[in-house]
Amino acid sequence: MTASSPVTCPGCGAEVAAHDAFCEACGHTLTPTETAAGQQTEEVPITLSRSVRGTLTTDADAVVSAARPCASCGGEVGADGYCLTCGVKAPRERDHYTESPSSWVAACCDRGIRHHRNEDATAVASDSEPGSRAVLVVCDGVSTSLDSDIASLAAARAARDVLVAQQASGLGVPASQVAALAKSLEAAAAQANAAVVDADDTEPDDTMHDNPPSCTFTAVVIQDGLVVHGNVGDSRAYWIPDQGGPAEPVMLTRDDSVAQERIAAGVSREEAESGPQAHAITKWLGRDSPDFVPTTGSVRLEGSGWVLACSDGLWNYVSEAADLQKLIAELSATSADPLPLAEALVAWACEQGGKDNVSVALARHTEDSPESTGPAGPDDATQGGGA
Amino acid sequence: MAAQFTAKVYQNEFLPDGGTDINAIVTVDCVGAGEAGSSGGGAGEIIIVDTSGSMGSANMESAKVAASAAVDQILDGTSFAIVAGTHQAYQAYPITGYAGMVAMDANTRAQAHRAISQFRADGGTAMGAWLTLAGIIFDTVPALSQKHAILLTDGENRNETPQQLDAAIASVTGKFQCDCRGVGVDWVVPEVRRISQALLGSLDIIPAASQMQQVFAELMQQSMGRGVADAQLRVWSPQGAEVQFVRQVAPTVEDLTGRRIAVNPLTGGYPTGSWGDESRDYHVGVRLAAKDVGQEQLAARVQIAIGEEVVAQGLVKAKWSDDDELTTRINPEVAHYTGQTELAEAIQEGLAAKAAGDDATATTKLGRAVQLAKETGNEEATTRLKKVVDIDNEETGTVRLKRSVDKADEMALDTASTKTTRIKGGSSS
Numbered sequence: 001m002t003a004s005s006p007v008t009c010p011g012c013g014a015e016v017a018a019h020d021a022f023c024e025a026c027g028h029t030l031t032p033t034e035t036a037a038g039q040q041t042e043e044v045p046i047t048l049s050r051s052v053r054g055t056l057t058t059d060a061d062a063v064v065s066a067a068r069p070c071a072s073c074g075g076e077v078g079a080d081g082y083c084l085t086c087g088v089k090a091p092r093e094r095d096h097y098t099e100s101p102s103s104w105v106a107a108c109c110d111r112g113i114r115h116h117r118n119e120d121a122t123a124v125a126s127d128s129e130p131g132s133r134a135v136l137v138v139c140d141g142v143s144t145s146l147d148s149d150i151a152s153l154a155a156a157r158a159a160r161d162v163l164v165a166q167q168a169s170g171l172g173v174p175a176s177q178v179a180a181l182a183k184s185l186e187a188a189a190a191q192a193n194a195a196v197v198d199a200d201d202t203e204p205d206d207t208m209h210d211n212p213p214s215c216t217f218t219a220v221v222i223q224d225g226l227v228v229h230g231n232v233g234d235s236r237a238y239w240i241p242d243q244g245g246p247a248e249p250v251m252l253t254r255d256d257s258v259a260q261e262r263i264a265a266g267v268s269r270e271e272a273e274s275g276p277q278a279h280a281i282t283k284w285l286g287r288d289s290p291d292f293v294p295t296t297g298s299v300r301l302e303g304s305g306w307v308l309a310c311s312d313g314l315w316n317y318v319s320e321a322a323d324l325q326k327l328i329a330e331l332s333a334t335s336a337d338p339l340p341l342a343e344a345l346v347a348w349a350c351e352q353g354g355k356d357n358v359s360v361a362l363a364r365h366t367e368d369s370p371e372s373t374g375p376a377g378p379d380d381a382t383q384g385g386g387a
Numbered sequence: 388m389a390a391q392f393t394a395k396v397y398q399n400e401f402l403p404d405g406g407t408d409i410n411a412i413v414t415v416d417c418v419g420a421g422e423a424g425s426s427g428g429g430a431g432e433i434i435i436v437d438t439s440g441s442m443g444s445a446n447m448e449s450a451k452v453a454a455s456a457a458v459d460q461i462l463d464g465t466s467f468a469i470v471a472g473t474h475q476a477y478q479a480y481p482i483t484g485y486a487g488m489v490a491m492d493a494n495t496r497a498q499a500h501r502a503i504s505q506f507r508a509d510g511g512t513a514m515g516a517w518l519t520l521a522g523i524i525f526d527t528v529p530a531l532s533q534k535h536a537i538l539l540t541d542g543e544n545r546n547e548t549p550q551q552l553d554a555a556i557a558s559v560t561g562k563f564q565c566d567c568r569g570v571g572v573d574w575v576v577p578e579v580r581r582i583s584q585a586l587l588g589s590l591d592i593i594p595a596a597s598q599m600q601q602v603f604a605e606l607m608q609q610s611m612g613r614g615v616a617d618a619q620l621r622v623w624s625p626q627g628a629e630v631q632f633v634r635q636v637a638p639t640v641e642d643l644t645g646r647r648i649a650v651n652p653l654t655g656g657y658p659t660g661s662w663g664d665e666s667r668d669y670h671v672g673v674r675l676a677a678k679d680v681g682q683e684q685l686a687a688r689v690q691i692a693i694g695e696e697v698v699a700q701g702l703v704k705a706k707w708s709d710d711d712e713l714t715t716r717i718n719p720e721v722a723h724y725t726g727q728t729e730l731a732e733a734i735q736e737g738l739a740a741k742a743a744g745d746d747a748t749a750t751t752k753l754g755r756a757v758q759l760a761k762e763t764g765n766e767e768a769t770t771r772l773k774k775v776v777d778i779d780n781e782e783t784g785t786v787r788l789k790r791s792v793d794k795a796d797e798m799a800l801d802t803a804s805t806k807t808t809r810i811k812g813g814s815s816s
Contacts, residue, residue: 073626080685080688080700080702082684082685082688082702083625083685084653085626085653086625086627086684087624087625087628087684087685087686088625088684089683089685113680113681
């Protein structure tokens with residue numbers, strides 16, 4: 001350990017580590033002053049698109065880095081963002097990107113087919129040792145609000161950084177570990193919310209001021225077979241064990257959506273998710289958010305499989321966990337690499353119509369000896385968070 | 388200040404599944420053009436006056452006044468010359484015995500006035516010879532970057548075959564621009580239109596000799612206000628696509644499609660001549676290979692180039708969609724100018740049919756013109772059409788040919804057929 005003087009929590013005075021994002025004793029949010037060793041993640045360079053307001057002096061689509069050759073014909077891409085030979089629009093980096101921090105964790109985030117901007121965002125991180133520790137974050141920008149593409153990416157990265165900085169304690173009984181991670185998810189949601197509010201550069205007299213940037217939040221921390229998840233809105237986390245294993249596939253999160261409220265009232269999932277206002281969310285991050293405390297939960301993984309976080313751009317086409325398990329079995333038949341699978345799931349969603357932006361974040365969990373006892377399932381002990 | 392060009396695109400970029408044809412209106416604005424010759428190289432002006440016998444003494448006197456008025460508008464320092472035309476062409480000024488131009492100053496202006504006063508109406512009409520001589524005179528000052536002429540005629544081109552006239556036009560196309568005016572009713576509109584269109588100039592009738600002075604002064608003034616010597620419209624289209632047409636649609640309809648000069652394999656250049664502070668609209672049609680729903684691509688880059696420098700660009704896009712609400716939307720600017728282009732054709736074809744004695748076709752075409760003028764809000768065209776046809780129903784285009792028509796009114800309808808109005812309350816300004 002370094003010889004620096006101990007840092008204390010401003011809330012309760014307990015000693016905390018410099019990289020802690022919240023106080024383990026009272027839950028007070030802290031600003032980490034250093035990053036946990038070995039967990040600094042390399043930022044994917046992404047050029048953000050900006051909404052252009054007021055006088056349109058330049059083509060908004062022209063803001064593009066044009067160094068890469070045309071993806072369609074290999075020709076030169078012009079300064080206006082289109083190929084000089086075939087005219088195909090060069091994708092902006094923000095429109096499609098992947099993350100691959102280790103051999104067992106990856107994410108793919110894509111504009112989809114119908115939307116003209118990618119307002120989804122992913123941010124993932126992991127230790128290199130498979131199964132040891134990973135963070136998956138998905139934020140889905142609300143497309144009716146301004147600059148949601150900027151807000152969602154800022155939120156996802158802020159949340160990831162909080163969760164990465166939160167050092168695994170490795171102490172105590174599993175229940176206290178879950179509680180600690182649930183607390184860190186709340187801190188992550190709070191930081192993500194702050195990032196979304198910061199992304200709002202509208203003035204009170206701006207006509208767009210009543211429509212501030214906003215997004216969903218879903219984060220998963222995987223730690224030695226323990227998964228703790230939290231969500232605000234309708235981006236989801238699933239545990240999809242490999243087919244033939246002891247465990248059943250399960251949707252871990254519960255949407256904050258009108259559809260979910262209807263399901264709770266007895267309407268079938270299929271009907272609720274295709275009904276009116278199916279995609280209206282009841283909780284979100286942003287300046288106008290009434291409540292951004294995530295609903296948290298946990299599960300202990302048994303057998304080998306995939307922990308998946310995704311936006312509705314994917315689950316619109318494959319909502320049931322069992323269907324997702326079949327799909328993943330088909331798409332990952334030849335390999336257990338997370339990046340090809342994430343890309344394949346995104347491509348599959350686009351083939352289904354790609355009506356929304358699509359985000360998929362994956363962590364591979366491997367257990368060589370599936371001699372487990374009892375079925376795995378969501379543990380709702382901490383559901384509701386600590387608000 | 389150097390001239391500033393801007394380009395704005397009006398289009399519906401959405402194509403249905405399998406759709407291939409994209410239409411766009413591109414409005415090009417120029418501000419800060421400055422005076423003629425200000426872009427370097429200098430400006431040259433030649434005034435070509437019909438001095439054939441048909442002018443008679445009254446028209447001749449008016450033409451002298453008009454030519455002198457034009458001379459008065461030429462800015463000092465501008466190279467100029469005056470051509471008198473009959474069945475032959477004479478360099479009336481400078482009186483040097485050989486082809487040449489002089490710089491305008493107080494002295495040369497006074498000499499030019501005296502030379503003009505010597506005009507006498509005599510002989511025939513050979514406009515091809517006049518244009519050829521103007522070309523030779525401009526060639527004596529190769530440094531000129533901006534070359535413009537005004538041509539006045541009063542009669543049919545009797546002393547040359549149409550082939551001779553065409554050859555003469557072809558030999559000077561691209562050398563100088565020429566605005567053409569016909570005085571009275573004895574000249575032939577389509578004949579003179581061939582000159583004005585090829586030489587990127589305007590065409591109009593001067594019904595009464597007394598109006599000549601004002602018309603000439605204004606024409607020269609306008610030319611002196613064109614500080615951008617030459618600009619080229621460029622249309623890039625993607626590999627495998629076909630540019631179906633390129634038209635100027637405002638202030639007048641001019642089909643530029645056939646004037647394409649290859650800039651590179653994917654880009655065609657179209658001459659637009661000199662520019663003052665003004666706005667012109669272009670209609671571009673491109674046929675693409677259909678792409679999948681959800682795909683987006685560029686259908687055309689529409690550019691303005693001065694020399695080799697592209698100074699403004701508008702992007703014409705194509706996006707394939709299965710949303711009928713988007714794909715069936717008709718862009719108002721495109722619809723407006725499609726109608727105006729058809730209006731010009733209907734008037735010209737109707738008048739040609741009428742001249743050939745085919746009253747049935749004339750009635751149908753002019754009826755359609757009445758309908759289009761109404762639909763596109765071209766009130767000037769409606770007013771002119773009313774002098775040639777009696778309108779029973781504007782909406783359906785039901786008309787009857789008037790029994791007696793003032794020839795000047797019919798010619799005015801013809802010369803003005805290509806003049807367009809801009810969309811009402813629309814975004815093109």
